[in-house]
Amino acid sequence: MKCIIIDDEATARAIIAHLCASVDGLEVVEEFPNAIQAIKFLNKNEVDLIFLDIHMPDFTGFDFIDTLKTPPKIVLTTSDKNLAFEAFEYDCIVDYLLKPVTLPRFLKAMQKVESTNVTTSVIDMDKKESTDSNNTSDKELYVNIDRRLIKIDFESIYLIEAKGDYILIKTHEKNYTVHSTLKKIEEKLPDNLFLKVHRSYIIHIKKIIDIEDNSVLIERDVVPISRSNRSELMKRLNLL
Amino acid sequence: MEQPNLSYIEELSGGDNAFKEKLIAIVRKELPREISDYKTNIEAASYEKAAEYVHKLKHKISILGLEEAYYVAMDYEEDLRNERLECQSKFEAILLQMSQFIELL
Numbered sequence: 001m002k003c004i005i006i007d008d009e010a011t012a013r014a015i016i017a018h019l020c021a022s023v024d025g026l027e028v029v030e031e032f033p034n035a036i037q038a039i040k041f042l043n044k045n046e047v048d049l050i051f052l053d054i055h056m057p058d059f060t061g062f063d064f065i066d067t068l069k070t071p072p073k074i075v076l077t078t079s080d081k082n083l084a085f086e087a088f089e090y091d092c093i094v095d096y097l098l099k100p101v102t103l104p105r106f107l108k109a110m111q112k113v114e115s116t117n118v119t120t121s122v123i124d125m126d127k128k129e130s131t132d133s134n135n136t137s138d139k140e141l142y143v144n145i146d147r148r149l150i151k152i153d154f155e156s157i158y159l160i161e162a163k164g165d166y167i168l169i170k171t172h173e174k175n176y177t178v179h180s181t182l183k184k185i186e187e188k189l190p191d192n193l194f195l196k197v198h199r200s201y202i203i204h205i206k207k208i209i210d211i212e213d214n215s216v217l218i219e220r221d222v223v224p225i226s227r228s229n230r231s232e233l234m235k236r237l238n239l240l
Numbered sequence: 241m242e243q244p245n246l247s248y249i250e251e252l253s254g255g256d257n258a259f260k261e262k263l264i265a266i267v268r269k270e271l272p273r274e275i276s277d278y279k280t281n282i283e284a285a286s287y288e289k290a291a292e293y294v295h296k297l298k299h300k301i302s303i304l305g306l307e308e309a310y311y312v313a314m315d316y317e318e319d320l321r322n323e324r325l326e327c328q329s330k331f332e333a334i335l336l337q338m339s340q341f342i343e344l345l
Contacts, residue, residue: 010266011263011300015252018252019252079295100302163321
């Protein structure tokens, strides 16, 4: 089985490569300090498995997966304990290893890799099970920052960005970093105003300035649009 | 106060001294760079970016067996994302402790 390792930390790459050496038939064909180099490699080469860090500068692990047409099996390696839910929305993600990775946990992941068939079935999004999803308002949202509940008007929000265990809510007045997930806030936002255009971004569709290929300019931010979200965005626009 | 140690590295190495030395050498090279990048961002008041380096340093903290320090780093990372620096001196004392330990190996 051919694999590659993507992690901006040399220490983490060395640890995973060492652990791979303890598994018969698993060959590390290449290591990359960033996702861009890995994409170039994968344009010309096929692998069976990718060990992928989530937090990398500029291009996260999730951004990387979104670029792959037919992703191979992926094992995430991360120091984040709170991304499991998001991770398992991807069928290609077989396991989720918390750093520092130990040999017994690594071997368990490899058993999962061998016994899992990656499918392309779509996750049933109707299974969203928020218990408080009825507590929605069509005008504002309250977020908990430093034990204070702060009111943010929906109209003032133009962009929400996932940042690891946090979300960054950008408004005209200021930005708020909140310990939450895009999935949670998405359930609280009015559907007619907001749209998730990428795994890591929700935009206020009335605030779009322009759209070019696979990105959208909103205020002064350029936001990527995933292939899978592009058609929904186009449907929402009043196109001439 | 807990002390940095090589328990994780030794367990991972499984008696493979060449790997142990290689990993220590990588940590010795990478740690000062990450600390320097963290400090540069703190001095520039780029707290979001500094938090990313704290996130990265958490791995080194756990590799060196500092379990309590790991939680300090977790809290500090969260604080920095909200532009709070209360844990700064505590966190930087951990960085100093790690740097001194790794240099003596």
